Amino acid sequence: MTAIIEVNDLVKKYGEHLAVNDISFTVERGEVFGLLGPNGAGKSTTIKMLTTLLTPTAGVASVNGFDIVRQTNQVRHSIGYVPQALSADGNLTGYENLLIFAKLYDLPRDIRKPRIAEVLEYVGLSEAGKQLVRNYSGGMIRRLEVAQALLHQPRVLFLDEPTVGLDPIARQAIWDHLMQLRTESDMTILLTTHSMEEADSLCTRIGIMHRGKIVAMGTPDELKKIVGGSATGTTTLNDVFVYYAGDALESSGGSYRETSRTRRAARRLG
Numbered sequence: 702m703t704a705i706i707e708v709n710d711l712v713k714k715y716g717e718h719l720a721v722n723d724i725s726f727t728v729e730r731g732e733v734f735g736l737l738g739p740n741g742a743g744k745s746t747t748i749k750m751l752t753t754l755l756t757p758t759a760g761v762a763s764v765n766g767f768d769i770v771r772q773t774n775q776v777r778h779s780i781g782y783v784p785q786a787l788s789a790d791g792n793l794t795g796y797e798n799l800l801i802f803a804k805l806y807d808l809p810r811d812i813r814k815p816r817i818a819e820v821l822e823y824v825g826l827s828e829a830g831k832q833l834v835r836n837y838s839g840g841m842i843r844r845l846e847v848a849q850a851l852l853h854q855p856r857v858l859f860l861d862e863p864t865v866g867l868d869p870i871a872r873q874a875i876w877d878h879l880m881q882l883r884t885e886s887d888m889t890i891l892l893t894t895h896s897m898e899e900a901d902s903l904c905t906r907i908g909i910m911h912r913g914k915i916v917a918m919g920t921p922d923e924l925k926k927i928v929g930g931s932a933t934g935t936t937t938l939n940d941v942f943v944y945y946a947g948d949a950l951e952s953s954g955g956s957y958r959e960t961s962r963t964r965r966a967a968r969r970l971g
């Protein structure tokens with residue numbers, strides 16, 4: 702396998718605030734890599750640097766073999782990006798939204814229409830494509846944005862909280878699409894999420910971020926093993942998250958970490 706994302710000692714400062722504090726990791730082609738972490742951990746900032754929207758303060762990184770600072774155009778051609786905040790234009794139809802991106806991505810004129818039809822069909826919006834996006838549900842908008850990010854068949858797809866705010870059925874639809882991408886193509890996916898269930902079922906590997914650092918990394922099972930010890934069978938990804946980032950939850954009120962530890966101990970004891 703070859704690394705398609707390589708991150709070395711990446712740093713981002715906003716003024717004096719170290720939002721991303723010297724992180725390093727690699728993602729192999731075809732992986733679904735999940736960045737987890739409490740609010741403010743630095744996940745979106747990391748994605749924004751890797752998608753060339755923010756310039757790093759220090760460190761180097763490459764995506765699809767291209768340097769994110771010196772080869773921004775090549776990086777942009779290699780990637781699709783679904784931002785954390787909903788980004789589709791409500792005053793346009795789904796089709797028109799896609800057409801803008803088709804032009805932006807420089808898709809040859811003669812393949813724009815068939816390619817748009819293809820991605821609309823893929824996310825189940827063939828009919829809805831003719832309607833104004835302002836009449837879409839949150840789930841439909843998210844699916845449209847995934848379609849948008851897939852238009853130019855990117856090598857790497859970045860998704861910042863792809864299912865936040867979606868009902869369980871809409872969320873399942875997004876998961877199904879991502880699972881399908883994972884099995885049918887060698888596209889690499891980097892996503893962030895606050896849903897442990899999502900991370901557990903979609904991700905081949907996970908990095909847990911906390912206060913700008915990556916504090917743990919591994920497959921979901923590896924992480925559960927580290928945290929759960931002999932009680933691996935009953936350890937959940939939620940336990941892992943709380944173990945590594947629980948003090949952030951504590952400082953935001955409550956003793957979630959303690960509660961979870963007690964519960965885990967109770968399970969361990971039978």
Ligand SMILES: Nc1ncnc2c1ncn2[C@@H]1O[C@H](COP(=O)(O)OP(=O)(O)OP(=O)(O)O)[C@@H](O)[C@H]1O
Pocket residue numbers: 715718720738739740741742743744745746747785
């Ligand atoms: N444009 C900005 N200017 C100043 N500080 C910022 C800016 N964007 C983010 N930050 C700060 O940087 C830190 C990391 O923010 P970031 O958005 O990367 O976190 P996150 O892990 O994506 O959080 P969330 O789960 O809430 O989306 C936070 O403390 C945030 O307040």
Ligand SMILES: [Mg+2]
Pocket residue numbers: 744745746785861
């Ligand atoms: Mg974020």
